[in-house]
Amino acid sequence: MEEKPFKALAKSSGHRGSGKSSPHDIRNLWTTATLSQPKLNVPLPTVREDSELEGSSVGGKTRWSYNQKAGHDSDGGWEESDDGEDKDNFKPEELDEHALMELEMRRGSSLGGPLEEDDSKTDSEKPSSVSSLNISKHTPHRAYWVEQQSRLPLPLTELMENEALEILTKALRSYRSEIGRDHFLTKQLQRYIEGLKRRRNKRLQVKVI
Amino acid sequence: MKLKQGSFLWYLYLDKLYCLLSVRNVKALVQYFHLLDVHRKKTLNDVLFYHFLHHVTDLKRNQITIVFNMLDWNAVGEIGFDQFYMLVCILLAQENHLEEQFIFRHSRPVFELLDLDGELKIGPSNFHMYNFLFNIKKQQLRDLYHDFDITGDCRLNYKEFKLFTIFSMDKYQESQKAVKEEKESSAQK
Secondary structure, eight states: OHHHHHHHHHHHHHHTTTOOHHHHHHHHHHHHHHHHHHHOOOOOOHHHHHHHHHHHHHHHHHHHHHHHHHHHHTOOOOOTTHHHHHHHHHHHHHHHHHHHHHHHHHHHHOSSHHHHHHHHSSTTSOOHHHEEEEEEEHHHHHHHHHHHTTTTOHHHHHHHHHHHHHHHHHHHHHHHHOOTTTTTTHHHHHHHOOOOOOHHHHHHHHHHH | OOOTTTGGGGGOBOOTTTTBBBBBHHHHHHHHHHOOOTSSSSSSHHHHHHHHHHHOOOOOHHHHHHHHHHHHHOOOEEHHHHHHHHHHHHHHHHHHHHHHHHHHEEEEHHHHHHHHSSSSBOOHHHHHHHHHHOOOOHHHHHHHHHHHHHHHSSBHHHHHHHHHHHHHHHHHHHHHHHHHHHHHHHHHH
């Protein structure tokens, strides 16, 4: 779990840095600089809405708005962003991941906690890899609570499959009594149920191990 | 009508303002529908539909048949995901006591569901048939036809029905407000 955000950052930084070395350095400084800021002006709910609902193109726009504001707040220098190119280079999943990662960073810094304390000691000189590791400590927990707040139980697939199995087993009895055992629909349903049971048993075996 | 506690649908919930499922819930529902779509036709036939509804609710056989006929608006003998989604929203609205809000927010689709014959008018028998789904009480039905049958033909067209939904919604909100004020005053005491 901790590797994923690090990899995402590494990937994204690789993509962003492709062909241009100085923006890459500036972006790293920007990334660590924002960690030192306890509160940011970025409105979290609207940004999250954009990145979740509208996909990669707005995910790119989201990053653009981050960059603009951060640029204005810190250096005020670079208003141009490489997002226009990066949108083409990025895959949608990476962009969304990155947008979410940045969101998690802001939440961590705005809510305070160990992340903020670390930043007060060493600010812009902290390497991005270390900061991303710190972030990754908090990301899994936050994702867990977000999942909890959605009110869907975590072993959702298991619940759905078990319920579907019960329903389909009863349906199979009706099929057999109404259209007979040899009907192709009955056989198809039977094969499907057997496939579901095999999948469930495999999953149970994995759990036991 | 009650949803079976601990069933998959029991864990879903409607947005209280728009009475629709969230994207996350719809995604889970799509997966669930896919699991039940045994014959890979992106539909549920009447047998699968019956066993599904029988498993997750306390509806009787004749009620399930009525619901199936209501949703099978193309008369193909199968229910697609659109109709399935509509049904789940209706079930959740009833489970969470959001019937008035649901009918108000989705008056057009509800009217079209009740208008079985396609005559663009619904009579008392239409309401009575689906009473177990939309929970419209007898007194409410009488008031409905007394107050909103403007044309006087003992049937409601869409505009008259819409007026009824607005009126019910206002009444519902007033009752909610009264309940809230009562709670606050008893808490203060």
